[in-house]
Amino acid sequence: MKMIKGIFETHLNVTNLERSHHFYEQILGLPHAYGQKDRGNSFYWIGGAGNAMLGLWEKEPDQVQRQHFAFHVSLEDMKHAVAYLEGKGIPTHNFLDDDIGELYVFGWMPAVSVYFKDPDGHSLEFISMLPDEAKPELGMVPWSTWEKMHGRA
Structure with a gap:
């Protein structure tokens, strides 16, 4: 049985959520799917809604690898x-x-x-x-x- 069909989501830690939001949405053109400023996250659709997703999480610089x-x-x-x-x-x-x-x-x-x-x-x-x-x-x-x-x- 072949269960895995692809990668649905990946997540990155970023140091400045607003700057990254601008880059991924305004420059690369990914549609914004959802975000929670109070939790420091933002999600973007890749290849259309429901196809794949990129999640960004704001962290301190020493937590960004x-x-x-x-x-x-x-x-x-x-x-x-x-x-x-x-x-x-x-x-x-x-x-x-x-x-x-x-x-x-x-x-x-x-x-x-x-x-x-x-x-x-x-x-x-x-x-x-x-x-x-x-x-x-x-x-x-x-x-x-x-x-x-x-x-x-």
Whole structure:
């Protein structure tokens, strides 16, 4: 019996709930689902109401440990993800953080992704699965190289 269908929610501790509310709702565009100021929390829908949720909890700075999670985005949206984020003043980098200005494909998945940080320094990622057969033997390759290998560039 296969019970687990996906991850429904994840939670992050943040140092300033209002600042994080602005980032996740106004900058990233997540719809606000629910919040309790008196309890220091705020919840956001991901992928539509009832699909998945992100919870933010305001804590003292010494209680905020940096974490990582990825948002699934469409392949079409991934083509514009860097421009979208940087247009909102959010610096981006690839997995290797090598400054070549190009995103990488994880050959074992295969998927392409871009990384950025929230106001508390949590590592966030936009990731999109590619419609190709996995090639783990390639490790990581620049997205343009992957696309050329598959006759799309």
